[in-house]
Amino acid sequence: MLKRLTRHPRFLAAAARLLGLYIALVHRTTRWTLAGDAAIAALQARPGPIILSFWHERIALGPRPWIGMQRLVPALRPKRPQVLVSQHRDGVFIGEVVARFDLDMIYGSTSKGGSQALRTMLKILRKEGVVAITPDGPRGPRRVAAPGVGQLAAVSGAPVLPYAAATTRGFRLRSWDRMLIPLPFSRGLIVLHPPFTVPPHAAEAGRAAVEAALTEVCDAADAWAEARRAGRGGEAELAAAQAIARRAPPAFPAPPAGPGTEAA
Template sequence: MSSKSTEIRGSRKAEILGTLAGWLMKLWNATLRFEVDDRCGITGPDNHLPPVIYAMWHNRIFVIPSIWRKNCGRHRRAVVLTSASKDGAILARAMAVFGIGSVRGSSSRRAVAALIGMKRELKEGVDVCITPDGPRGPRYGFHAGMIKLAESSGAPILPIHARFHSAWRLKTWDRLVIPKPFSRVTVIFDETLAVPPKLDEAAFQQHSDRIREILLAGTDDA
């Protein structure tokens, strides 16, 4: 993925914690048995998909980077939208372990700068990953920035689902899912969804509801 990030520097402590978290994720996920269902052809080296906007729930962040790296990282680049907070700095460093870049911002802080940064990455051929209920929830809520990005950039949205056959769910706001070692995880790269430009208010809401419903259908605990 891209190594780019917007110019928000985290503390040295955040960098260390993030790097350690990334390696923990990488080593932990190496014990898992992944099953991949590619419904859009993105995992093949000969795929011709344009830059896409990955959509996934925040509580799936522990496993998706590993499976993305293994199946897409050799022939695609990507960045993830992380918050401008210290937690966002930790997450950005963790994603860097998987070769994933970051764009810093959220719906409440640096929103315009983040939108511009993501549009720039897409224009340069880099995929963008957004968790529509992040960075603070509510769990499975839906911030509409993803639809704005798709509408203005022309990039299709690609929902990613993860289903866990045996896992712990932490008591965090998102109920972060940690699969038990050596368990099975099914990851689905769903069909891409186009968002037309210049939507009126009703159509914009219709597309938001549609994406949220598709993401909810891919969960096992909604």
């Protein structure tokens, strides 16, 4: 009976509301630091379209960097990101939670509804919109990007903006992604990787670049949080995160030579 109760739509709606309120409390009571000069400058120069990207383990912190971007880039304020979530029951529940942060949902995955979801995201990006993807969701492997993010970036030509956030207080679940659950009244760091575009011929290289960038910003944010917890201040770790946030975008291989073209 308890299992049936926890699957009832009214129970799930109430749980989603409570979890959304809790996440909002965490966001509002955390003192945030931003490492993202290059990303903010790029967004000010070109506020759309954008492919936001973060690891599945950071879903509880996922909306907060976008809120910060909107505050710093006024042209982003009217935009509502469309977040890709699984059609599975867990994905629908997550969608109910994050929808409370002025985000809209696109339901789909690589196994069910993926092609339709990709077409929907392409339409949004062609209208200068914003989409958000967790490339290792909904089932992993952890921190391994699926092909979809590289394909979307290569076909759309929209820049990908990988980011991560970490807090000094929190714990991890024993889930496949080791999901981070932040606690209120923390210090937090947001690391924005400089956005980059993926050439049409380089979908796989783009996927690998997104994976590397996401792991890098996650590790940088976590290193800062760990230093703060250990009482070291985190100045060196913050400087390292700021260096990541200012670096040049990744380079991609040249397109293959066409018929009748001689290799150099």
